[in-house]
Amino acid sequence: MNFFGWIGQRFIESLLYIIDFTYFFTHSLSVWQVQRNVFNKAVYSSLLGQLIFTGVDAIAMISFLAVMAGIGITSQLIYIMHAITGASDLTAILARIVVSELGPVITGVILVGRSCSAIAVDLGNTKVRGEIEPLEYMGIDVDDYFVVPRIVCMIISQVTLALYFSIITILCGVFFSAYIYNFSAQESLTQLLNTMDIDIVIVFMLKNLFFGLIIGAMACFHGLLVENSPTQVPQQMQRAVVRGLVFLFLADGYFSLFTL
Amino acid sequence: MNTVTGTACIQAYNARPSAGESALQYPALGCQVLPATLTCLVGPHRLQLRDYLQMLAGISIANQGKVEIFGQPTSNLDKLSMRKLRSQIGYLSGTAPLLSVQHGLMNVMLPLLYHRNLSFRETADQARALISDLNCDFDPTIFPALLNSFQRAQLALARALIMEPSLLFLDVPFHDLGAKQREEMGELLGKHIQHRAVCMIGGLQYPHFLEQYAQQIIFISEHKIINFPGWKSFMHSEDQDVRSLLSILQGTN
Numbered sequence: 001m002n003f004f005g006w007i008g009q010r011f012i013e014s015l016l017y018i019i020d021f022t023y024f025f026t027h028s029l030s031v032w033q034v035q036r037n038v039f040n041k042a043v044y045s046s047l048l049g050q051l052i053f054t055g056v057d058a059i060a061m062i063s064f065l066a067v068m069a070g071i072g073i074t075s076q077l078i079y080i081m082h083a084i085t086g087a088s089d090l091t092a093i094l095a096r097i098v099v100s101e102l103g104p105v106i107t108g109v110i111l112v113g114r115s116c117s118a119i120a121v122d123l124g125n126t127k128v129r130g131e132i133e134p135l136e137y138m139g140i141d142v143d144d145y146f147v148v149p150r151i152v153c154m155i156i157s158q159v160t161l162a163l164y165f166s167i168i169t170i171l172c173g174v175f176f177s178a179y180i181y182n183f184s185a186q187e188s189l190t191q192l193l194n195t196m197d198i199d200i201v202i203v204f205m206l207k208n209l210f211f212g213l214i215i216g217a218m219a220c221f222h223g224l225l226v227e228n229s230p231t232q233v234p235q236q237m238q239r240a241v242v243r244g245l246v247f248l249f250l251a252d253g254y255f256s257l258f259t260l
Numbered sequence: 261m262n263t264v265t266g267t268a269c270i271q272a273y274n275a276r277p278s279a280g281e282s283a284l285q286y287p288a289l290g291c292q293v294l295p296a297t298l299t300c301l302v303g304p305h306r307l308q309l310r311d312y313l314q315m316l317a318g319i320s321i322a323n324q325g326k327v328e329i330f331g332q333p334t335s336n337l338d339k340l341s342m343r344k345l346r347s348q349i350g351y352l353s354g355t356a357p358l359l360s361v362q363h364g365l366m367n368v369m370l371p372l373l374y375h376r377n378l379s380f381r382e383t384a385d386q387a388r389a390l391i392s393d394l395n396c397d398f399d400p401t402i403f404p405a406l407l408n409s410f411q412r413a414q415l416a417l418a419r420a421l422i423m424e425p426s427l428l429f430l431d432v433p434f435h436d437l438g439a440k441q442r443e444e445m446g447e448l449l450g451k452h453i454q455h456r457a458v459c460m461i462g463g464l465q466y467p468h469f470l471e472q473y474a475q476q477i478i479f480i481s482e483h484k485i486i487n488f489p490g491w492k493s494f495m496h497s498e499d500q501d502v503r504s505l506l507s508i509l510q511g512t513n
Contacts, residue, residue: 140370
């Protein structure tokens with residue numbers, strides 16, 4: 001195959017992949033359909049379990065990284081802004097870089113590495129062991145019980161953890177800088193809160209909602225692509241992680257363009 | 261229990277399952293499974309039998325002919341009706357294990373929580389009652405991987421029965437148990453199938469069970485289907501294919 005043939009083949013494969021993926025998550029999330037049975041106790045219990053695994057269990061790691069990012073990145077930003085422009089643009093820069101960019105992206109990367117891989121492996125193994133079929137025979141829908149709770153939890157976790165990450169990063173950065181460079185932390189935080197208009201909040205929510213949707217859907221999609229061989233589990237897990245990161249950064253780029 | 265009286269639970273009219281990738285011939289099957297009776301499909305090809313069983317269970321659609329479950333043709337059902345129908349049917353497969361990420365009790369509770377949406381406490385009470393009725397003398401809140409195959413089989417049976425189905429399908433159940441444990445499971449099954457229509461494959465592993473409970477044995481091979489009204493007439497059949505299957509079984513037993 002020549003070079004252009006190879007390029008063409010890859011393009012068609014990518015296009016088909018995007019169509020498959022889009023179909024998967026629109027179909028999985030079409031919970032309003034009459035035959036779906038999403039609002040029941042079985043799904044609720046699965047949702048709770050996933051929320052603990054994806055959200056609560058990740059808090060320690062997110063906290064640690066947020067403190068480190070606060071000390072390492074936010075304080076550097078504050079130092080640079082003080083050195084170049086004084087404190088006048090500080091809050092706008094913090095809102096733009098930490099709240100709109102750093103928080104969602106770092107949280108997304110952690111969730112891809114931690115939960116996306118785990119979900120893909122979990123669903124892949126469940127499928128390889130033949131545990132899904134008997135549930136279908138009992139009338140339990142795979143999308144209702146396995147997919148929807150995982151995607152919903154990923155969205156909730158992404159939004160709340162990104163918010164938590166941003167708050168801790170800013171607080172740590174501001175207090176650390178105030179201690180080192182001797183300025184008023186209270187004043188900076190008040191200015192930052194005043195800078196937070198509704199647009200920033202909406203973009204923050206939309207961005208994290210979309211990130212969570214992508215990560216959750218990618219994990220479930222690749223987990224359920226496993227057929228009957230255990231060797232497919234690590235392959236699909238790797239694809240879920242890599243493509244999750246690619247889509248995450250593509251979405252981030254799109255939002256950055258949108259908010260410029 | 262969902263009771264169905266009078267009419268047949270399953271009615272197959274010259275139904276032929278889809279052969280898929282199999283090179284086997286699939287003769288057309290005409291039969292009915294009545295309430296509170298046990299029907300066993302037997303034959304030399306297990307995959308072929310499974311295709312017929314899944315067609316009768318409404319899991320796959322008949323390639324030709326018609327199958328009705330509780331009077332409803334399986335080919336015409338929309339997804340909502342199919343889900344309702346599936347909630348009235350128990351399906352126990354020897355190859356289909358419990359969900360390993362949930363503990364035993366939750367595995368049993370799952371169909372009830374999904375279909376009936378009862379409270380957790382009410383569902384757990386029902387599940388525990390059924391589990392103890394099935395002589396489970398172990399803690400059901402243990403994950404399936406930590407249980408032995410007999411305990412897992414007991415929980416799998418409990419999961420198939422928790423919705424109190426009036427129709428139960430057994431797909432080579434308890435295939436990984438030893439002879440003694442299979443006999444014990446046969447006794448347990450016998451206790452719980454008396455008011456249900458049961459359709460099974462892999463029953464020849466339990467000759468005493470079939471002798472006691474089977475009202476219909478359907479022999480299926482590549483070229484013919486023969487209905488026998490019970491174990492005795494099956495055992496006394498003069499048909500060459502049936503004799504050859506029985507001689508193989510006697511050789512292995």
